[in-house]
Amino acid sequence: MKRYSSKAGEKAGVIDLGTNTFHLMITPLGRNLDESRTVRHRSHVRIGEYSNDFIGEGPMERAVSVMKEFAELLKEEKVRKVKAVGTAMLRNATNTREFIDRVLLETGIKIEVISGNKEAELIFKGVKLSDCLSGETDLLMDIGGGSVEFIWVEGGKMSQLWSFDIGVSFLKNLFHKSEPMANEERKLLENHLLTIMHPMLNIISNRPAHRLIGISGTFDLIHEHFNPTTPKGSAKINPEEIIKFSEQIIGLSAGERLKHPSIPESRADLIPSALVLLNLILRKCSISEVIVSPYSIKEGVFTTLV
CATH class of the missing domain: 3.30.420.40 (ATPase, nucleotide binding domain)
Known part of the structure; x- marks a missing residue:
């Protein structure tokens, strides 16, 4: 480091x-x-x-x-x-x-x-301080409340970045009205995401990424579920296992999510929208493994202060 x-x-x-x-x-x-x-x-x-x-x-x-x-x-x-x-x-x-x-x-x-692009740059700087980059091809993904940032990394260097206003609070407010999330709501949500992310997916969907590096929020929840005793940044997760877990959670009602041991109360209402988005990325992109970064934008901002 x-x-x-x-x-x-x-x-x-x-x-x-x-x-x-x-x-x-x-x-x-x-x-x-x-x-x-x-x-x-x-x-x-x-x-x-x-x-x-x-x-x-x-x-x-x-x-x-x-x-x-x-x-x-x-x-x-x-x-x-x-x-x-x-x-x-x-x-x-x-x-x-x-x-x-x-x-x-x-x-x-x-x-x-x-700006969204500046946010993505700072996220990359933060993750770079950790040992999460594979040295091959990585896709960094930060699911925020208001926006989602993606950074395409090749050989440890930032190649392309995107910032989309598809954060989970925005998605929840727009699409998730029923409990559990209705099939029609999910279809509308997925179509919206595909439309918004088309410029990125058009570029990376046929380019395999060795590793998806998840940052903060939703990914912290996923890490705690699959690797509760292992520090972030050191445990790899199978994408198929994440998809399976996500589908179970998306199908739960609000009350059932509140009782789920892996879901903090503060995220119970937002997690279905986040997992619909994550599953879409895992299915559309060729991801070999997922790892959760211990660092994010805060650490990236830190590098600008010294």
Whole structure:
């Protein structure tokens, strides 16, 4: 893993403001991203609740409150170098400026809203810090609440990237109305995904990828289900096993998902849409194995601070 030099004792704070979850990572500059030296916090804020293009009053208040908590943690840790990035929901919401201004006024934290392509680049930088890249052909996939990023990697180098507004909160709001998900809803969802992702699928569907590297969220759930005692980044999963598991979950009702031991309550309503998307990718692309990265956009942002 790559080392970065910096002043002894200096710390960096990275905040990822996602559509579903806000993450805070505090880590010493000049150190490897060792979990023993890194403090991580997250809060399921759900700023994309109810709408794909407007932050409602409830989500707005939750989000500002969490940012205040993060500011206190940064103060306690004496972090002076902070980078906060906003992604899909903040790219799309008509009242993003109101939120950004409130956070700056009430916490002193400045938020940068980044493009989908920039988000994909930072995800790649984060994954590159891990040992997940095969050195052959890899497809990186980050299923977020508002957008999904794909990065095509050849020989450890980024070749192409895509960012689509097909995050699970958006998909849930648009298509998943029945419990369990109705067959017609699934067909409409799959057709929508195929249309949106056509530019990418047209390029990669006939190019085998040795490895699909999953990042965050849905993939964390999958890793915990198949490899609960193995660290992320070191366990390979058979794509066919993921498809089989996914089909079982998609067929469950909301109540049944809440009782399932592999599904956190915070993801129970969104997981069917996420798994429909994942199964579509696994079936359309020639994937030999799946691995879940321990690193994501936060670690990618970290590399820009040193």
